[in-house]
Amino acid sequence: MSESxxxxxxxLEREAEFLKKEIENVDEVIHSEEKIKxxxxxxxxxxxEEARREREKHDHDHDHHVRITMVVNGxxxxxxxxxxxxxxxxxxRALHETQNLAQPPENWEIKDEAGTVLDPEKxxxxxxxxxxxxxxxxxxxGAAG
Amino acid sequence: MTVPQVVxxxxxxxKFDREVAAYRELEATYRKRGWLLLDxxxxxxxxxxxxxxxxxxxxxxxxVVDFTDYDLQPPSVRFVNPFTRDKLLAxxxxxxxxxRPPMPGVPPEAIAVLMxxxxxxxxxxxxxxxxxxxxxxxxxxxxxxxxxxxGDSWLLHRGSGEGSLAFILEKIWTYGVxxxxxxQVQLQMQNIALxxxxxxxxx
Numbered sequence: 001m002s003e004s005x006x007x008x009x010x011x012l013e014r015e016a017e018f019l020k021k022e023i024e025n026v027d028e029v030i031h032s033e034e035k036i037k038x039x040x041x042x043x044x045x046x047x048x049e050e051a052r053r054e055r056e057k058h059d060h061d062h063d064h065h066v067r068i069t070m071v072v073n074g075x076x077x078x079x080x081x082x083x084x085x086x087x088x089x090x091x092x093r094a095l096h097e098t099q100n101l102a103q104p105p106e107n108w109e110i111k112d113e114a115g116t117v118l119d120p121e122k123x124x125x126x127x128x129x130x131x132x133x134x135x136x137x138x139x140x141x142g143a144a145g
Numbered sequence: 146m147t148v149p150q151v152v153x154x155x156x157x158x159x160k161f162d163r164e165v166a167a168y169r170e171l172e173a174t175y176r177k178r179g180w181l182l183l184d185x186x187x188x189x190x191x192x193x194x195x196x197x198x199x200x201x202x203x204x205x206x207x208x209v210v211d212f213t214d215y216d217l218q219p220p221s222v223r224f225v226n227p228f229t230r231d232k233l234l235a236x237x238x239x240x241x242x243x244x245r246p247p248m249p250g251v252p253p254e255a256i257a258v259l260m261x262x263x264x265x266x267x268x269x270x271x272x273x274x275x276x277x278x279x280x281x282x283x284x285x286x287x288x289x290x291x292x293x294x295x296g297d298s299w300l301l302h303r304g305s306g307e308g309s310l311a312f313i314l315e316k317i318w319t320y321g322v323x324x325x326x327x328x329q330v331q332l333q334m335q336n337i338a339l340x341x342x343x344x345x346x347x348x
Binding site (some may be wrong): 040054071072075076100102103113114115134136138139141142143 | 164167168171172174176178245269282283284302304305306307309310311312316317318319320323
């Protein structure tokens, strides 16, 4: 004889219905927990990806520093510049460090060793200097003759 | 004419030494440009300029930069014979410093026309062919002493960067030496004879 031998058909059907609803509730909980797990896994992946990008960015910035010996009117000064920096900014820093402030920065031409004039609006990286380079800040000649 | 020193010589000498020391620090770089510092003894520096783009590379100019009274006065610049150090007369200087107005992208033909029309500025000037030529540039004593520039006192430029040894040498190199890229040879034929092969003479 079964355990439910004393219960009526209606009671058994209500119990079955109740258990069915309980099972559905458990399924919902399981589904919800799985969704939470999925979201957490997704977030974990995003955080890991962000950490990787930050690490690469840091390494990239570190590797792309250029040591520029800027000769300001014959006086050398070393500027640690980043490749993404404009030459105009490097010029401003070099003039500030050597206290050559009597003339506006635009009056100083940036030249390489061969005397070629470089564009101050270009970024350091665009000239592919390598790790180290010597540049010259040459004051433009005044009105002559 | 030698101008007597007015400034305390120790002051001018200290500033002279500073200029020469800064040059010495970068001497290897400057030598690559063709700058040859031949002598530096207060108050004068003798520098020769070779045109390194030419083969063979000639010495195209030499200057004595005189720091007497520096920097109450700017340095004096004189063109000299690099071997004897004698000052050159304008008629003997085969060197000029050219400066054109800013015209980005202008073709060489237009520059040639500009030159013919006198639109190119000559920075080496002389009053007469038998006079000593001078560098007519702010930061150089001969410019500020010139009657045409009495309104442009050196004291307005002093401390601005003009008048330093590096500034003066760089301007001579930029405007006088770097434009030189080749030799120009002119031949004038007086007599033209016909050539023949000796074996070609008939028996």
